[in-house]
Amino acid sequence: MVLFAALVSVALASLGHRTIRVRVRYALWTLALFLIVAIGIAWLMYPLSR
Amino acid sequence: MKAHADGALRADLAEDAEHEKPAADSQTAAPQASNAPTAGLASIVLLAAWAVPGLGHALLGRWARALGFFLAVGGLAMTGYLMGGQVFSLHARESFGTLGFLADAAAGGFYFLAHFIERAGPDIARATGNYGTRFLAAAGLANLLGLIDAVETALGRRG
Numbered sequence: 001m002v003l004f005a006a007l008v009s010v011a012l013a014s015l016g017h018r019t020i021r022v023r024v025r026y027a028l029w030t031l032a033l034f035l036i037v038a039i040g041i042a043w044l045m046y047p048l049s050r
Numbered sequence: 051m052k053a054h055a056d057g058a059l060r061a062d063l064a065e066d067a068e069h070e071k072p073a074a075d076s077q078t079a080a081p082q083a084s085n086a087p088t089a090g091l092a093s094i095v096l097l098a099a100w101a102v103p104g105l106g107h108a109l110l111g112r113w114a115r116a117l118g119f120f121l122a123v124g125g126l127a128m129t130g131y132l133m134g135g136q137v138f139s140l141h142a143r144e145s146f147g148t149l150g151f152l153a154d155a156a157a158g159g160f161y162f163l164a165h166f167i168e169r170a171g172p173d174i175a176r177a178t179g180n181y182g183t184r185f186l187a188a189a190g191l192a193n194l195l196g197l198i199d200a201v202e203t204a205l206g207r208r209g
Binding site for chain 1: 114115118119121122123125126129181184185188192195196199
């Protein structure tokens with residue numbers, strides 16, 4: 001999941017007008033959001049699995 | 051705090067205007083592509099960006115974007131193959147297979163590497179194989195993003 005999120009974040013960060021520094025920051029921010037949302041949704045669905 | 055973040059972002063974007071212009075020095079190996087929006091250039095960029103992820107941006111002198119898309123699409127595709135993901139073919143028996151083919155084929159050259167890398171075929175009986183299938187689809191979709199961005203840049207709609 002982390003690898004998938006990291007690679008997709010790199011692709012998304014490659015879009016648009018950005019310096020290298022802003023791209024790296026955007027990629028890390030996107031990666032963090034991916035992981036937070038994925039784990040958050042997993043926990044929200046946890047009661048439904050019981 | 052938001053005003054400070056916005057100011058920092060504006061400063062970064064203004065600085066980016068210098069960094070995103072095609073380099074005019076000798077470091078660029080390929081000839082400088084014209085910035086004039088032409089359908090012919092856009093067609094060449096479209097085919098190049100599909101065949102080799104990032105090549106469209108490279109032809110336009112956008113090396114950072116070219117490298118980013120190549121690494122992202124290549125990484126997703128190779129990871130999908132190594133995980134034993136299913137590669138859909140043109141002659142799918144169901145609509146889901148057709149959608150899967152369209153997603154996989156959007157990765158361009160990496161799609162045709164499947165026969166050389168995944169010699170044993172897909173391994174979808176295990177979870178890793180299913181994940182690999184998603185990796186391969188994501189590779190195609192990421193390349194589609196890059197392809198659209200490259201064509202828009204060639205047409206002059208983006209910087």
